Amino acid sequence: MKRIIAGSLILFLVAFVYIFERSYAKKLDYKVSELDNRLKKVERENNRLKSEIDSILSIEKMHKIAEEKKLKRAGEKSIVRLNK
Amino acid sequence: MIKRIDNFKNKTRRIKVCIFVLFVALIFRLGYIQIISHSKIDRMVSRLIARVDVEEAKRGDILDANGRVFATSVRRYILFLDAKKISNFHAVKRLLKENKINLKQNSLQELDGKSYIPVADNLSEEIVERIRKASLSGIGFESKYTRQYPEGRMASPVLGIIGTNSKGLSGIEQEFEKYLAGTDVPVKQTRDGMGTILHEKIIDRSKINGLPVQLTIDMNIQFIAERELRKAFLASRAKNAVCIVQNPKTGEILAMVSLPDFSPYEKIKDTALLRNYAISDMFEPGSTFKIVAIAAALNENKITPNDYFFLENGVMKIGNHKINDDHLIEGSASVETIMAMSSNIGLVKIAQKLGRNLFYKYIRKFGFYSLSDIDLPGEARGSLSDIRQGDSFYLPAVSFGQGMSVTAIQITNAFSVIANGGVLMKPILIKSIGGNQYSQEYGQKEIRRVITPETAAQMREMLKAAVDKGTGKQAKVPGYSVGGKTGTAQKYDVSTKQYSKHFYISSFAGMIPAQNPEVVIFVLFDEPKENYYASSISAPVFRNIARQIAAYLNIPRDEK
Numbered sequence: 165m166k167r168i169i170a171g172s173l174i175l176f177l178v179a180f181v182y183i184f185e186r187s188y189a190k191k192l193d194y195k196v197s198e199l200d201n202r203l204k205k206v207e208r209e210n211n212r213l214k215s216e217i218d219s220i221l222s223i224e225k226m227h228k229i230a231e232e233k234k235l236k237r238a239g240e241k242s243i244v245r246l247n248k
Numbered sequence: 249m250i251k252r253i254d255n256f257k258n259k260t261r262r263i264k265v266c267i268f269v270l271f272v273a274l275i276f277r278l279g280y281i282q283i284i285s286h287s288k289i290d291r292m293v294s295r296l297i298a299r300v301d302v303e304e305a306k307r308g309d310i311l312d313a314n315g316r317v318f319a320t321s322v323r324r325y326i327l328f329l330d331a332k333k334i335s336n337f338h339a340v341k342r343l344l345k346e347n348k349i350n351l352k353q354n355s356l357q358e359l360d361g362k363s364y365i366p367v368a369d370n371l372s373e374e375i376v377e378r379i380r381k382a383s384l385s386g387i388g389f390e391s392k393y394t395r396q397y398p399e400g401r402m403a404s405p406v407l408g409i410i411g412t413n414s415k416g417l418s419g420i421e422q423e424f425e426k427y428l429a430g431t432d433v434p435v436k437q438t439r440d441g442m443g444t445i446l447h448e449k450i451i452d453r454s455k456i457n458g459l460p461v462q463l464t465i466d467m468n469i470q471f472i473a474e475r476e477l478r479k480a481f482l483a484s485r486a487k488n489a490v491c492i493v494q495n496p497k498t499g500e501i502l503a504m505v506s507l508p509d510f511s512p513y514e515k516i517k518d519t520a521l522l523r524n525y526a527i528s529d530m531f532e533p534g535s536t537f538k539i540v541a542i543a544a545a546l547n548e549n550k551i552t553p554n555d556y557f558f559l560e561n562g563v564m565k566i567g568n569h570k571i572n573d574d575h576l577i578e579g580s581a582s583v584e585t586i587m588a589m590s591s592n593i594g595l596v597k598i599a600q601k602l603g604r605n606l607f608y609k610y611i612r613k614f615g616f617y618s619l620s621d622i623d624l625p626g627e628a629r630g631s632l633s634d635i636r637q638g639d640s641f642y643l644p645a646v647s648f649g650q651g652m653s654v655t656a657i658q659i660t661n662a663f664s665v666i667a668n669g670g671v672l673m674k675p676i677l678i679k680s681i682g683g684n685q686y687s688q689e690y691g692q693k694e695i696r697r698v699i700t701p702e703t704a705a706q707m708r709e710m711l712k713a714a715v716d717k718g719t720g721k722q723a724k725v726p727g728y729s730v731g732g733k734t735g736t737a738q739k740y741d742v743s744t745k746q747y748s749k750h751f752y753i754s755s756f757a758g759m760i761p762a763q764n765p766e767v768v769i770f771v772l773f774d775e776p777k778e779n780y781y782a783s784s785i786s787a788p789v790f791r792n793i794a795r796q797i798a799a800y801l802n803i804p805r806d807e808k
Contacts, residue, residue, distance in 0.1 A: 176275055215320055219396070222400065
């Protein structure tokens with residue numbers, strides 16, 4: 165009787181561990197998926213903002229702003245070149 | 249008493265056994281479902297909830313020589329309404345207004361029962377998330393990668409465009425499709441009872457996305473060239489205009505402009521705008537081609553720079569043809585003066601001394617009537633009949649750049665030969681692909697030696713004289729020695745089968761500084777109205793571009 169009870173307990177423990185492991189793996193699946201979705205969102209937003217920055221800093225726009233503000237091109241003597 | 253106790257003990261024992269048996273049965277049942285029937289149940293569930301989605305690859309960026317973005321792909325969200333699913337129109341309208349999206353319709357009836365009404369695009373993740381959280385029915389989102397060109401129309405004929413299927417249709421977008429496109433990957437997904445999507449595999453997007461392609465074009469130099477060329481193009485009302493800026497030592501193209509160009513954001517009504525005149529269109533070069541005969545004759549020791557030729561007082565007859573000099577030189581002139589004053593008669597005599605066979609050989613050596621192998625689609629080869637077999641006028645005509653046709657990139661390369669000590673380099677547009685992964689295929693390549701370094705040095709001296717004292721004076725840049733050649737060529741009118749008196753190709757090719765050139769610049773106008781002389785239209789544009797590029801590249805001044 166004691167052996168039967170001990171055996172059943174062991175069997176129960178094994179089954180419990182197996183089910184727990186499967187359940188935990190599924191939870192991790194959810195977590196990974198959630199993190200991946202968040203990463204994708206952040207990457208997309210990052211790309212979109214980079215593109216916006218590039219557009220704002222376009223040479224054509226900079227030039228227009230310089231002309232509107234009546235900025236003048238620096239003369240040769242005004243430029244000080246620093247060695248790298 | 250003892251009997252009662254015994255009965256109680258027996259009953260308790262039986263209950264324990266029953267509970268135990270039930271418990272064991274449950275364990276076995278659980279085991280059966282979880283372990284033995286696991287695959288079968290899994291298959292049944294997968295059929296119900298599994299689906300295949302596509303992980304879309306992001307198209308690679310196109311960058312300039314300094315890493316600035318010419319073209320990139322951005323995921324954009326389009327918000328649309330499904331009139332059939334909207335249950336509360338006013339709530340939808342209010343929600344959109346709160347997110348700064350104006351809906352022009354004022355009632356559900358105005359939506360006409362359509363199931364796809366796009367309302368706003370280019371929405372940020374933040375706004376999409378906020379609207380999604382409100383969980384109002386009838387609002388949907390569509391997302392896809394769209395191509396953005398932050399610099400607008402800059403270098404548009406070189407970059408090209410992509411079609412609605414995101415495949416390159418012209419320019420770099422087409423030529424490097426296999427690197428830029430990336431690989432879409434199918435991904436298995438499962439959806440749980442709450443609607444949450446789980447991926448079977450997490451894709452490493454860096455492995456599927458397209459590779460960035462970095463060009464040798466410098467955005468600042470491209471801007472300088474485009475701005476100056478466009479000003480003169482509009483003022484002259486020319487049909488086309490081209491400017492190419494090249495590093496003669498490496499073959500790198502620093503700028504390539506072809507006008508008219510197009511904006512990648514506007515509908516292209518005329519597909520001719522997609523043509524890159526710099527490589528696809530052929531023209532009779534005129535006097536810029538004179539460098540070939542003179543360089544060949546010098547290299548073959550047929551002439552020296554101080555040899556004199558009688559210039560027939562500006563008019564020479566060959567068979568039924570008459571050759572005129574635009575700038576009359578009385579008597580004889582040296583080879584240097586012939587080049588500086590662009591004498592057609594002088595060139596004819598030099599070419600005749602060189603001979604047909606050698607002249608043809610050098611024309612091909614300089615890269616004419618051949619593809620330059622520049623990494624762009626649609627390059628033309630030019631046209632050239634075999635002057636070794638043509639009639640008596642053909643060699644003279646070709647010597648001053650008529651009767652044959654070339655492309656702008658061929659002329660630029662030829663001048664780069666002279667600037668680079670006599671070596672023809674392959675014109676390069678690609679600096680790196682995927683951070684140097686494939687750069688070797690597209691890197692610097694020496695094609696062949698065309699003339700000796702000494703001949704090249706003599707040619708540079710003569711080109712300098714052409715700017716200092718000859719027809720190229722308008723190309724002079726203060727503080728720098730400049731070498732170059734004007735070219736004003738009549739266009740052949742197919743309708744009259746004669747050379748036109750109204751339509752010309754006006755060009756200037758030059759290098760700065762003249763003795764140790766760092767850049768070669770070619771400027772061309774096709775059919776400029778009113779003033780068509782290269783000295784009046786192309787040379788000044790060269791000067792304006794060269795002056796700004798010299799300052800930008802910090803080229804040391806070599807003249808006071």
